[in-house]
Amino acid sequence: xxxxxxxxxDDSLRAxxxxxLERAGYEVVSCADGDEALAALSDGPFDVLxxxxxxxxxxxxxxxRECAARSPRTRIMxxxxxAAVALSAGSRAPEGAKVLAxxxxxxxxxxxxxxxxxxx
Numbered sequence: 001x002x003x004x005x006x007x008x009x010d011d012s013l014r015a016x017x018x019x020x021l022e023r024a025g026y027e028v029v030s031c032a033d034g035d036e037a038l039a040a041l042s043d044g045p046f047d048v049l050x051x052x053x054x055x056x057x058x059x060x061x062x063x064x065r066e067c068a069a070r071s072p073r074t075r076i077m078x079x080x081x082x083a084a085v086a087l088s089a090g091s092r093a094p095e096g097a098k099v100l101a102x103x104x105x106x107x108x109x110x111x112x113x114x115x116x117x118x119x120x
Contacts, residue, residue, distance in 0.1 A: 009056055
């Protein structure tokens with residue numbers, strides 16, 4: 001079963017994303033901030049990291065970099081309200097990371113996860 005690490009500080013969005021992904025058949029480990037997500041990496045490996053960029057504690061870029069260092073095969077997707085500046089040249093985000101701008105429809109996220117896994 002595909003395992004997803006979800007890091008999102010908005011409680012309601014995190015709950016909706018978790019429910020939608022679980023309904024689509026994925027195992028989801030849900031975290032309320034970047035520090036919690038960094039700790040959860042020890043429970044990996046994960047197939048997909050789905051993370052907000054701007055969060056309390058470690059930001060999504062830091063979580064993604066640590067995830068990529070530990071598990072280079074993990075696919076990374078950012079969901080953010082700051083997409084225009086999120087992955088600037090200086091962000092040091094892992095290569096190949098996907099960015100979806102908020103607001104994003106739950107079906108769009110599930111479909112993108114499916115595309116990422118199909119490309120594996």
